[in-house]
Amino acid sequence: MPDSLTRPAHLVRPAVPADADALGELDRATWSTLHAVQPRPQPPYRPFFSDHYRPQDVLVAEVQDASGEMRPAGYTGLVVPTPLACHTHVRQIRGLAVAHWARGRGVARALLRAALAAARSEGANRMTLRVLGHNAPARALYASEGFVVEGVLPGEFFLDGRYVDDVMMGRSLAP
Template sequence: MADLQALAIRFSAESDASRLEELQRGSWIPTVTPAGPYEPRSFFHHHRPDEVLVAVNGALPIGYIVVRRASQMASHAHVASIDGLGVAAASRRQGVAGALLRAAERVTAERGFTRLTLRVLSCNVAALALYARHGFETEGVLRGEFQLPVGPGGGIASVDDILLAKRVV
């Protein structure tokens, strides 16, 4: 259980890698993760420590959010993207993800970004509700973008990919 008053949010460090891998593996659900089965790899294989904010309760990381520049194009330099969010199962629905989102917004504004985007699958109802509560709005829908095992009896179904965004200041 997360104690939000004891919760601290900081940038990640290389020493967090194994715990972040654990958190990522625990939040990897085939029906809401289009990449397929979880493939173990170093958490920092695709992320730099300065792109990852970690929610820590005591000394234990219980959640993370990946926020990075959306692309390297100069005309796109004002846009940051959330490329991952995970919270330990025992700490979910206790405000940890919201605290991470608020921290991500603060960091993106401090770094000079004015826009924050993310993509989420239409079947990830809990995530859609979380992002809506934090002011993200739907700006685009890629209909049938993924084929995932979310149909009746585990059958394959078409799932939309939804682009959400908000202005940060």
């Protein structure tokens, strides 16, 4: 068993191509209309990484499991929202998922804070994200980390027989 004083309970690191299968499985296992607007993934599954969602755009949280091994427990995407030169000061959270077995351990907050730090280190001064209006846990997490609602598209999506708002949130990355 690893020494808990020398090995953290979880850590966040940049993704590598070898993470693709584990992150794809995690993405499918956590799929829910609470946060997803795409239909439930069906085989054959698309690759997790693509030209538009590359390993360098993703942070992975690893958590120590019951056997003491570190394994992927969550991820978040961090991208420049558009290819426009006038938009390079902004980073956008694009997806955040945490495995069911790892919830309640601070993994989502650690991913979010790592994304904020990574964006700052890249010279960004603003962070944005989009979240479904009925996703109260995610909205509360984002608000607790300084994000504010900057816009709402009412009834933008029709999920599970009801219209759901698309909520835009943002915050400054200034210290």
